[in-house]
Each structure stands twice: as C-alpha cells, then as structure tokens.
Amino acid sequence: MPKLKPPVEPGERIQVEITGQSHTGDGVGKVEGFTVFIPLAIAGERVEARVTRVKKTYAHARLEKVLKASPNRVDAPCPVFERCGGCQVQHIAYPVQLEAKRKQVADAFARIGGLENVEVLPVLGMKEPWNYRNKAQVPFGGSRGRVRAGFYAAGSHQIVEFEHCMVQQPENDRAIQRVKERVKELGIPPYDERKHRGVLRHVMVRTGVHTGDVMVVLVTNGPKLPGRQRLVEGLREDIPGLVSLVQNIQPKRTNVVLGPENRILWGEPVIHDTIGPVRFVISPHSFFQVNPAQTEILYEQVKKHAELSGRETVIDAYCGIGTIALCLAEDAARVFGVESIPQAVEDARHNAALNGIDHASFEAGTAEEVMPRWAEEGIRPDVIVVDPPRKGCAPEFLDAAVKMNPDRLVYVSCNPATLARDAAYLKERGYVNHEVQPVDMFPQTGHVECVTVFRKRKEEGRL
Numbered sequence: 102m103p104k105l106k107p108p109v110e111p112g113e114r115i116q117v118e119i120t121g122q123s124h125t126g127d128g129v130g131k132v133e134g135f136t137v138f139i140p141l142a143i144a145g146e147r148v149e150a151r152v153t154r155v156k157k158t159y160a161h162a163r164l165e166k167v168l169k170a171s172p173n174r175v176d177a178p179c180p181v182f183e184r185c186g187g188c189q190v191q192h193i194a195y196p197v198q199l200e201a202k203r204k205q206v207a208d209a210f211a212r213i214g215g216l217e218n219v220e221v222l223p224v225l226g227m228k229e230p231w232n233y234r235n236k237a238q239v240p241f242g243g244s245r246g247r248v249r250a251g252f253y254a255a256g257s258h259q260i261v262e263f264e265h266c267m268v269q270q271p272e273n274d275r276a277i278q279r280v281k282e283r284v285k286e287l288g289i290p291p292y293d294e295r296k297h298r299g300v301l302r303h304v305m306v307r308t309g310v311h312t313g314d315v316m317v318v319l320v321t322n323g324p325k326l327p328g329r330q331r332l333v334e335g336l337r338e339d340i341p342g343l344v345s346l347v348q349n350i351q352p353k354r355t356n357v358v359l360g361p362e363n364r365i366l367w368g369e370p371v372i373h374d375t376i377g378p379v380r381f382v383i384s385p386h387s388f389f390q391v392n393p394a395q396t397e398i399l400y401e402q403v404k405k406h407a408e409l410s411g412r413e414t415v416i417d418a419y420c421g422i423g424t425i426a427l428c429l430a431e432d433a434a435r436v437f438g439v440e441s442i443p444q445a446v447e448d449a450r451h452n453a454a455l456n457g458i459d460h461a462s463f464e465a466g467t468a469e470e471v472m473p474r475w476a477e478e479g480i481r482p483d484v485i486v487v488d489p490p491r492k493g494c495a496p497e498f499l500d501a502a503v504k505m506n507p508d509r510l511v512y513v514s515c516n517p518a519t520l521a522r523d524a525a526y527l528k529e530r531g532y533v534n535h536e537v538q539p540v541d542m543f544p545q546t547g548h549v550e551c552v553t554v555f556r557k558r559k560e561e562g563r564l
C-alpha cells in the first residue's frame with residue numbers, strides 16, 4: 102500500500118472541530134480524517150491552532166484562538182496553568198472533567214478490551230477538588246543568585262515557578278517556599294542538569310494530613326551540602342510540623358528523582374499518617390496514595406467488593422507499604438502481600454506490627470514471580486486484590502491468580518487502557534466484570550483511577 106502523506110505540516114495553521122478529550126486531557130479533532138491533539142481545547146469547540154509536530158498517524162498543535170467556545174470552558178484559577186505541566190484540565194468545569202474521565206474508561210473497555218457491555222459508573226469526585234496532594238516534588242534550577250523552583254512545563258524541563266500550587270496541601274507550598282528562601286540566603290548552588298553541576302536537584306515534601314507530620318527531602322547531586330547546619334536550623338524554625346529532614350543523594354544523570362541513599366539531617370527517618378483507623382509509616386521512597394480524602398473512598402470501594410466476613414484468605418498484590426492489606430486485615434483470617442520494592446516491604450511489615458496485626462505477611466519480589474510460586478505452594482485465597490502500576494498486570498501473574506481459583510479478584514487501576522486489556526485476558530480465562538467504578542484521585546489532571554471486581558463466570562462453575 103502506498104504511504105499516505107499526512108494532510109498537515111509543522112507550522113501550518115489549521116481550523117478544527119474538537120470532538121473529544123484524550124486521556125491526557127488534550128482536545129482531539131480531525132483534519133481530513135487525520136487525528137490532531139490540541140492541549141487546552143475542549144470537546145464541542147471550534148479552534149484555530151498551529152501544528153507543532155506531525156507523526157505517521159497523528160499530529161500535535163498549539164491552540165491559538167478559540168473560534169467557538171464550549172459552555173464547559175471556565176477560567177482556570179491558577180495563574181501558571183497554561184505553562185505548567187502539572188494540571189491539564191483546570192479550564193474544564195469539574196463535573197465535565199468527571200464525565201470525560203468516565204467516557205475515557207468506557208472507551209478503553211470498548212476499544213481495547215472489546216467489552217462494550219461493562220457499565221462504567223459516574224466518577225466519584227471531590228466536593229472541593231483543590232489542595233488535595235499530600236506530596237510535592239519540585240525541581241530546583243537557575244543559579245546561585247537566581248534560584249528557580251517550580252514544576253516542569255509540559256513535555257520539557259523548563260521550570261515554571263509558582264508561589265502557591267492549587268492542588269497541593271498548603272503545608273507543602275509553604276515548606277517549598279521556605280526551602281527556596283533558605284537556599285538563596287545560604288548561597289547553596291542549585292543543580293544545572295545540562296552541565297551536571299551544582300548541588301540541590303529537587304525538594305520533596307510529604308505531609309501526613311491526619312497527623313500534621315511534615316517530611317522534607319533535599320535531593321542533592323552528591324554527598325556535599327554546603328551550609329548544612331544553618332540550613333537545618335533555619336528549616337526547623339521555618340516549617341511547622343517538621344518531623345523528618347532528609348538528604349537524598351542522586352549522583353546519576355537521570356530523570357529519576359530519588360537516588361538510593363538517604364541521610365537523616367534532623368529528626369525521624371519517616372513520618373506517620375492514617376487511612377481510616379490504620380496507622381502507617383512513610384519513608385522517602387515509599388509509594389503512598391497522594392490524595393488522602395479520595396483514598397478513603399477508593400479503599401471503601403475495595404472493601405465493598407472484597408465482601409469479607411472474617412474467614413477469608415486475601416492476597417494484596419503490588420501492595421506498596423501494605424495499605425490495602427492492612428486496611429482489609431481486620432475483616433480477614435489471613436492476608437498475604439507482595440511488592441517489588443524491598444524497602445516498601447520492610448515498611449509494610451513495620452506497619453503490621455505498628456497496628457498489632459499479626460495475621461498479615463509480606464514478601465519482596467515481583468508479583469509475576471511470587472504468585473506462581475504461591476500457587477504451587479497451595480495458597481488458595483478467597484479474594485485477590487491487585488493495584489499494579491500503569492503497565493498493569495503481567496500475564497504470568499494473571500495466570501497464577503486464575504489458577505488459585507479465587508472467588509473474587511478486586512482490581513484497582515490507575516490506567517484504564519491496561520485495566521481493559523487485563524479484563525479481556527481474564528474474561529478469556531473465565532473471570533468477568535460487569536461494572537467499573539472510577540474514582541477521581543487526581544482532579545484537574547487527565548488521570549483517573551478505577552475499581553472493579555472480577556468473578557468466576559456463573560455458567561462455568563469451577564474452573
């Protein structure tokens with residue numbers, strides 16, 4: 102077949118009807134049947150845009166003028182919204198953001214999973230969809246005299262500075278500004294990623310919203326931290342609730358924020374927070390859900406679908422620091438967790454002890470290696486809960502899960518595309534889901550989280 106030339110070229114000005122919203126929040130339209138993604142455009146609008154990049158099957162364009170505005174367009178409250186890559190959909194009314202996310206999940210089930218009959222319920226959103234994040238990770242740059250700190254602009258490493266981030270807990274904002282002031286005052290050189298020189302690369306702040314604990318992690322390019330003592334004293338004065346001040350060393354030329362080594366500059370190595378009645382320690386490297394209010398809602402959904410009576414054996418796969426496992430433990434006879442990061446597994450064990458839970462055990466390893474072994478060893482869970490990263494579950498893991506013959510498999514997903522793929526895989530193996538409940542863990546962004554339960558197809562009985 103002769104290759105068709107795309108109908109648009111970089112630099113060209115185009116007019117487009119926007120027909121949908123992509124999973125990253127971009128407006129999507131067609132020019133002579135050719136797909137164009139336009140950030141900041143909204144479904145239902147007619148816009149003028151400048152083509153910036155052309156690929157074989159799609160192009161990107163920059164919005165220049167809204168010719169016909171959608172009634173769903175609102176003024177984005179954040180002054181740096183259009184430049185900062187943190188949020189993508191502040192310009193869309195919140196109820197419409199939620200419906201776009203619901204549709205995104207339904208499309209993934211229909212197109213990727215071939216599962217048109219799975220019902221996608223309305224997204225559980227927030228009453229106040231702002232100031233929710235308990236964790237901020239801010240790159241530092243510029244020069245000794247002109248320190249810059251902010252978020253990267255979309256698709257680049259240009260730092261967009263801010264004083265107040267509208268999706269962060271205010272404690273995180275304040276801590277970042279105080280670090281920036283002290284770094285300036287003490288002349289600590291920020292990191293220059295092009296030359297791989299300088300000291301301060303990132304600052305990470307985590308807040309335990311229920312305990313008030315604050316952790317500040319200063320990520321440096323090497324072990325040196327000039328002005329260390331004065332910096333520690335200054336930040337102890339400046340940051341109310343500071344419990345843990347850590348230096349993390351990332352000597353590599355990489356986009357990975359945290360390096361392997363943590364040094365305690367002052368205070369504790371961890372902070373605490375709670376989910377429901379369960380208390381957790383959080384260390385710099387551990388995964389902890391970033392939207393505490395919505396985590397309670399997400400976990401309620403998991404509990405509802407797990408239907409525990411106190412007699413069940415439960416596996417929590419991809420368990421992080423054991424949050425789901427330990428929140429379910431009260432209603433289960435036995436809980437097993439598996440997680441690939443050894444430090445998180447140590448935290449999970451510590452968390453079990455902290456809460457007096459002695460019928461939960463955690464194993465370090467990949468879920469795809471550990472589950473087949475558990476299946477061989479004869480572990481037969483009634484309920485399996487999975488909460489994998491964006492790439493979803495490995496087939497070896499799902500094969501082992503099916504072999505264990507659980508009654509229910511509760512799937513928590515941060516990526517509708519891989520959830521739909523795995524749903525199709527499970528359906529072929531006799532496990533089906535009928536409904537998906539999306540939860541808005543990340544308001545103002547394109548991301549959506551989902552919970553669904555797979556059960557053995559009735560007519561097939563035992564597998």
Ligand SMILES: C[S@@+](CC[C@H](N)C(=O)[O-])C[C@H]1O[C@@H](n2cnc3c(N)ncnc32)[C@H](O)[C@@H]1O
Binds near residue numbers: 389423442445488
């Ligand atoms: C989305 S997080 C879920 C954590 C936890 N369930 C929670 O709600 O806090 C996914 C977790 O899977 C872990 N992980 C990634 N790949 C894995 C694998 N192949 N096997 C086991 N765990 C994995 C990550 O380290 C991370 O802790």
